[in-house]
Amino acid sequence: MFEPDIQEYSRIIVEKGFSGHTSFLQQHAVKRIDDWKQGAANNDPAAQFFLALCYAHDIAAPLDSLESLRLMQLSANAGFPPAQTQLGLQFEEGRDVNQNLDEAVRWYTRSAEAGFVLAQYRLGWMYEGGRGVTQDLGPALRWYREAAEQGYVAAQFNLARMHEEGRGTSADIIEAAHWYR
16 A cells, blocks of 8 residues: 555655755655554554654654654564664664664664665764774675665765775775766
């Protein structure tokens, strides 16, 4: 029932990153809010996630950060990768929860391993900078590459930069140029 929402959300996220949440909601929330509420009531993780975003962004539902967090946790615990990434971001930034970089990395890893592009990018960023993990450029390259191969521009840029500078790999201007395109 929510597969078209998931596909459209994924398309927008690859194009716009985290800022795609607002774009997606502005385009779809008013039409879909009742279905998302019904789906959330029936414990559908995708519906819980989309409804949580509505509460978090004050779009089609009143601003309610606690309800947003509750729904996001339900969705993430059910294994929905976009919710896992969003929960990771909340732990990373300390938004509506105590900041906990270990928890952020744990949620990003679960989502990245499931193939979610934003988690892959964010996990690469965490490894590159030693945020919540020991700095390790090998995993940084791996996660940037996985996100880059899905078309995520920020990951393509970071991957290119690392190849250009020889960070975690031998300097390779041809590989860098490939990703800069």
